Structure formats: C-alpha cells, structure tokens
Amino acid sequence: MTRSRFSWPLAFVLVALIGAVLVYLIFDRITSWPERAFASFTHESATSVAKLRDVLADTFQFRPRVVVRDKVFYESSQEVMQLTVLTKDTQVMHESDQSWLGSTKHIRIRATYRLHAGFDLDKESQVSVQGSTVTVKIPPAKILSAEVLHWEVEELQDGLWNKIQPQDVTAELNALPKIAEAQQPDLPGEAQRVFERELSDKLKPLGYEAKVQTETKEMTNNK
Secondary structure, three states: OOOOOOOHHHHHHHHHHHHHHHHHHHHHHHHHHHHHHHHHHHHHHHHHHHHHHHHHHHHHOOOOEEEEOOEEEEOOOOOOOEEEEEEEEEEEEEEEEEEEOOEEEEEEEEEEEEEEEEEEOOOOOEEEEEOOEEEEEOOOOEEEEEEEEEEEEEEEEOOOOOOOOHHHHHHHHHHHHHHHHHOOOOHHHHHHHHHHHHHHHHHHHHOOEEEEEOOOOEEEOOO
C-alpha cells in the first residue's frame, strides 16, 4: 500500500493564503471604520435634527434654516411670519385739548388693548447645531401688534366756536396703540425670556442646550 506523502510547500502556500485573507479582512475593517462611523453619525444627526425641527414647528410654528456643522440640513419654509410668545392687556386713558383763536375743545378717550409681543420672522433667522448646543439666531423681540378690546369716549367738550369734528376723534383713536405700547416698554424683553425658557424646556429632552442670539445681544439659557 502506497502511503500519501505530505507536501510541505503546499501547506506553506495554504497558510500564506489564509494569513493574507485574515490580514486583508482586518485591514479592511480598520480602514472602513471611519466611514462606517461617519455614516452612523450622519444618520443619527439627521434623525436628531429632524426631531429638533419638528419641536420648533409644533411648539412655535417656527421653521427656520437649519445648519449642522456648516452643512445645511433644511432650508427655511416659514409660513407664519410672526411668532407671538406673550400677550398682555393694558388700559389707556388719553386726553387732549385743541385751541383755536382762544376757544378750546377737549377730548378724553379710554381704551383697553391686548399687546402681542414676539419675533418678526420675516427677517432672516437660522438654527445652528454644534454638538449638543442649538443656537437660534433671530431678530430682537418686539411688540408685534396692539389689538383693541374695548374703547369709549368719556368726554367731548366743544369750545365756544371751536367745535369737535369726527376726524378729531378718529385722530385720537389712531394715536392710542402707540400710547399703549409705550406703557409696556419691558414687554419685548419679557417675551424674549419666555421664548428662551420654553425653548430650553422643549430641547432638553432631546439632549440639546438652547442658546438664543439676536442682532443686538446674545442671551444664553441654561435653566
């Protein structure tokens, strides 16, 4: 019976081939790790940013341009041009005297206005994401509108020959919204603080820290 002969050269070739395959697999795994990690990171970022944008849209009706690490994820698709975050009622009482040739007429009007404070989204706004920090760039808060709830003419007093005309009352009524706004000079700042607090509360569950920047100043909310 002929005994098969072991071939050492063939064995060396097989071992070399197996070693080469293992080296290739290890090398490929190592070199492809950054790409796989980046793909995973990008997918996770896209998902997180989508949740961030949904929160802004659902809570504030705010759909700004969203930038992550200098890459634009979403362009602005703003439909509501004003973001009202605070309303406050204020009473106005205005009196005026108008004299002509020594004859004076007197008008007194009282009114209640509801002031709406927030942000004008017609101006450029953007959300930037760097790590866990979300920076919202937005115009400064301001009083957006004054809605009249009630008004009444309390006194109309004609002069001897200087009589009150309908346009006199109209002019006084037209002046009331600005007077109401002037009575609440701190309302825009209060509106900005409310926005920052609500924004922080909404983004914290997503793992983000909110930061608000305006054209004139920068405010940070870490609460």
